[in-house]
Amino acid sequence: MVVSINKQKGFVLAATLWALAIMFVAVGIFNAYVQRKMALGLKAKAHLEQTLDQISTEQTLLYVLNTQRMTRAGITFTPQNMQAATEDGFMPTDPVGDEIWLDDTAYQGIGDTYFSIQDATGLVDVNAPDLTNLELLLNQLEPNPVVRTRLINGLTDYIDSDDLINIGGAERQDYVAKGMTPPTNDYLRSPAELQNVYTWSEWLKSHPNVDYLRWFGFARSSVMNVNAMSKELLTLVIGLSPEDAERYIIERRTNPVAYVAELGGRYRIPVQPDFEERYRTFPSRLLRLSFWNKGGGQARTISLQLTPNGLLGPWQVDYEYSVQSVNNNNEPLAIRQSNLFKPTLGDDIRAH
Numbered sequence: 001m002v003v004s005i006n007k008q009k010g011f012v013l014a015a016t017l018w019a020l021a022i023m024f025v026a027v028g029i030f031n032a033y034v035q036r037k038m039a040l041g042l043k044a045k046a047h048l049e050q051t052l053d054q055i056s057t058e059q060t061l062l063y064v065l066n067t068q069r070m071t072r073a074g075i076t077f078t079p080q081n082m083q084a085a086t087e088d089g090f091m092p093t094d095p096v097g098d099e100i101w102l103d104d105t106a107y108q109g110i111g112d113t114y115f116s117i118q119d120a121t122g123l124v125d126v127n128a129p130d131l132t133n134l135e136l137l138l139n140q141l142e143p144n145p146v147v148r149t150r151l152i153n154g155l156t157d158y159i160d161s162d163d164l165i166n167i168g169g170a171e172r173q174d175y176v177a178k179g180m181t182p183p184t185n186d187y188l189r190s191p192a193e194l195q196n197v198y199t200w201s202e203w204l205k206s207h208p209n210v211d212y213l214r215w216f217g218f219a220r221s222s223v224m225n226v227n228a229m230s231k232e233l234l235t236l237v238i239g240l241s242p243e244d245a246e247r248y249i250i251e252r253r254t255n256p257v258a259y260v261a262e263l264g265g266r267y268r269i270p271v272q273p274d275f276e277e278r279y280r281t282f283p284s285r286l287l288r289l290s291f292w293n294k295g296g297g298q299a300r301t302i303s304l305q306l307t308p309n310g311l312l313g314p315w316q317v318d319y320e321y322s323v324q325s326v327n328n329n330n331e332p333l334a335i336r337q338s339n340l341f342k343p344t345l346g347d348d349i350r351a352h
Contacts, residue, residue, distance in 0.1 A: 050293045053293075056110045057109030057113045057291060058289070062315065064077075064100075065315070066315065071095045071096060072094065072281050073253060076095070076098055093258070095256060102118060104117070113291060113292075114293070114294065115290060115291050117289055118289075119284055119286070120288055121280065123216055125216070125220065125222065127188055127219065130222035131152060133224055133237055135148070135152060137237055138152070141210060142207075146168065158183040158184070159187055161186075169198075170199060175198055187218065190218065190303075191218070211232070215230070226238060226279050227283070234249070241267075248266070260276055285306035285307070287305075298323070301323075303319050304317045
């Protein structure tokens with residue numbers, strides 16, 4: 001009888017231990033499930049906040065671009081002094097010190113959103129009626145004159161409406177023979193379309209140093225703004241040394257040239273007779289806005305034209321695309337000159 005009772009106690013103990021073990025396993029599984037769901041929820045919340053921050057930054061910039069005036073240095077928040085007009089009735093374009101620069105400089109927006117604005121006339125325009133600036137760029141990037149001719153003529157054939165083939169170019173039959181999408185016989189609409197041009201697709205792949213997403217524009221303008229050009233383009237197109245180009249980028253924040261010929265005097269470079277026709281010093285209304293988040297994710301680019309008196313609205317979007325951004329933790333230049341994004345200047349205490 002004692003043995004039977006001990007057996008029963010042993011069975012109860014074993015059953016209790018098994019029940020506890022099963023319960024601990026179930027609790028562990030449930031805890032892992034809850035943790036996983038919480039992590040997904042926090043990730044979704046962070047993604048939503050990033051998206052809202054990007055949209056808020058974008059809408060704020062669009063408002064600023066349509067309500068504030070420009071100087072040679074960029075967008076300023078300082079009202080125009082109407083009494084400062086010249087005898088000819090022109091308003092001064094000198095910088096005042098609080099500008100948002102239009103040369104793709106990185107700024108901090110709302111939350112973890114960064115942004116940059118690029119004047120499209122600070123880029124080499126592949127849709128320009130006069131491709132002289134593109135030719136100058138290719139002269140520095142491609143030593144083979146035959147290849148340079150093929151690139152220029154291939155681009156011309158892609159855009160023009162006829163079926164005549166320029167020397168080294170390509171028309172519909174050449175694209176079909178190579179299994180490529182035929183040319184649109186129209187202006188290029190975005191940087192990605194340059195990859196579809198017969199002579200350019202392979203050349204870009206073999207020249208990864210050519211940052212065509214940043215260097216090339218599509219605004220159909222033959223005139224470039226030297227006060228919005230990157231260091232690379234000031235070197236490759238204008239002819240400044242890398243050191244002088246970097247020096248001028250710093251200098252133009254407060255003292256941008258008013259006439260292109262001034263560059264020749266400041267940095268002792270040859271000034272061509274057509275410089276004043278091919279280059280400008282004041283921003284255009286053709287802009288490229290870029291938005292991204294610290295740590296990577298989707299980066300958005302919007303190309304637009306400001307049309308303050310337009311029937312269809314104060315701006316018109318030419319193209320928009322998104323790409324996967326690299327993990328970029330570089331600190332951008334905060335907008336310390338203005339109160340545009342004052343709550344986000346390094347001391348944003350919101351919990352994420």
